[in-house]
Amino acid sequence: MWGAAFLCCCFAFWQGRIVFGSGEGSVEHPSWCDPAACLMVWGGESHPTPPPPMHCGPWVSDGGDGPVVVEVRLVQFAERPRVFVAVRVTEPEAQQTFYIGLEQGEALGQALAGLVTLFGAEQTADSHRP
Secondary structure (H helix, E strand, C coil), rough: CHHHHHHHHCCCCCCCCCEEHHHCCCCEECCCCCCCCCCCCCCCCCCCCCCCCCCEEECCEECCCCCCCCEEEEECCCCCCCCCEEEEECCCCCEEEEEEEEHHHHHHHHHHHHHHHHHHHHHHHHHHHH
């Protein structure tokens, strides 16, 4: 289940910059960028539809092991200075990734935390009914 701590960890990023590599291929990265996941410079095998260049933080999972897995990470596309939250939902038959603005992600996290609190209160009340 999504919780406030799950989403809030994605918003705890720093404004610092880090440079990976040297020479012509050097790229300046935000401090939250994971060099192993970063797609600013595509160095992989040939791919018919390579991903757009973007800085990528590490995936953070809800920790669930059920049939649906939800993961989030920070991304910043090369052509846009804004930071986005990538939300990846993996189900047995499909995988989808959605991109929302950081501010929208923060609002979503707060709304989900409120929903979880409300649901928890209802569950507690139901357990005390005869």
